Amino acid sequence: MPYLLLTLAACFWGGNYVVGRVLVTQADPMVISEGRWIITALLLLCLYHQQLCHDLLKIKKSIWPICLLAIFGQILFPLTLYIGLQYTSSLNASIYLSATPCMVLVMNKLLFNDTISKNNIIGVLFSTIGVIYLILQGNLANLSELSNINKGDLWAMASAMSWACYSAFLRLKDKSISGNAFVTVSALLGSAILLPIALVYFYFYPVTNLAHYATPNFLLGLLYIAIFASWLSYLFWNKGIVEIGATRGQIYTHIIPLSAGIFSIVFLHTQVAYFHLVSIVFIVIGIYFCSKK
Template sequence: MPYLFLTLAACFWGGNYVVGHLLVSEADPVILSQLRWLVTAVLLMTLYFSQVKQQWAFMKKAKGIILFLSLCGQVLFPVTLYIGLQYTTALNAAIYMSATPSIVLLINALIFKEKIQGKNYIGVLLSTLGVIYLIFKGDLNFAKVISHLNKGDLWALGSAISWALYCAFLRLKPREVKGNAFVAISSVTGSLMMLPILIIYLFSHNFQITNVGNYASPLFISGLAYLVIFPSWLSYLLWNKGILTIGATRGEIFSHLIPLSGGFFGVLFLSEKLHSYHFLSGLLIISGIYFCSSARK
């Protein structure tokens, strides 16, 4: 079951890149992030308030790690992602997310002194090669690829680093704080953390919001509903369950499914072209997932 949870979570996040790419063409990324977590917080606190109340004592003891995880997962990750999606493609942004296993592996080895098995290294290597090949689009001219990187790519890389920190430090969350309550309180915390960022942003723009009518359009409302229900709620819930069951090193490899699902959704909904290099990179990524998931703890 943990592998199914991680697969579903990754696919929901893959959709996040496509929906986010559509929405930032009509809405500001900072306002979008605030609305996403505000609505999510209201929804989840309505559903799980009793669980949050029961586990409040454990949450207070773990307030430091909850604040840190909320900062990485609910604030930095979506804000940097949505800013990046203004300048780069949904597929590119999703691909950069697959750099996270290498970062998680490094954090686990250096900070948590985790012993890394040979199969984990092989799995990460294969998947990373698949990601690199996908980034290069089958063209191994390194200088050419680097020259085409823009600020959107850099913001997307920032979102990948934020996500890696979230996944690596998730192990510090007390087991007494269960999944539903944790996602609910993280949503509230993330929404509150976003407020000063939003205020600073609005102040820098003289508190003028452009294209106000776009926030009431059917596209924006339906897109926001997707972001709230799937990437913000179900993905975090399923991902946390999977990571806590099999560990961050083995579980994080499933983030490589994000660019695959994001690429598929991009082809389906954004009419992005599918090329031969997608198949080869997909084979490498899936092979990497196999090696990591078959490695024993």
């Protein structure tokens, strides 16, 4: 059962890339991000308010690390992703995400002085080559045009970096705080911190085409992100990790870019180019080396 829960969580997160790609054609990324976390926060608050009250003192003692995690995980990660999906494909964005395990290794070494083995170094090199190959679209001649790189790819890389920071800094939180309480307070903080930023943003860039936000397709997409990609994914993930442990469970993060790529090809009819396949091969090899003992 824990393996099924972890797989479902990763697939739901992969679907977030495809649904997000559709939604950004209809709505402002800021609306999607804020709407997502307000709905999620209200749902989780109704479900887990007792656990939140039980761990309230622990949460207050760890409020700054939790705020930092909320900034990276609940604000920067989805917001930069939705901005990037306006200009690049969900397949590209998911491939960038697949490099985050290697990013985390480097960050842990630089920030926390963790030991990096020879396999880890080889994995980082392969993964980096894969990302660079994707950026260059398989043509070294594109090096001279890097100044004209698709800004969507840059935002997608920023999103991947945000998730890597979230993963690296997760060790800072109090481990005795229950998973449900942590997810609930993270959603609350994410929506609360993002709200004033969104209000200032909307002051300078007023929301137009309000009719789009009332269409069934947009509301269903937003509900998918809130319920499946924000609530159930975290719920299933926490339960799976509790049963088999973080070390064994972390490997399931690699299903996220895989499922996102498959969903993108099937539902969005994204064209697969040879450089996509080559970059995936390099990144998978990197992940293999990083996952070895």
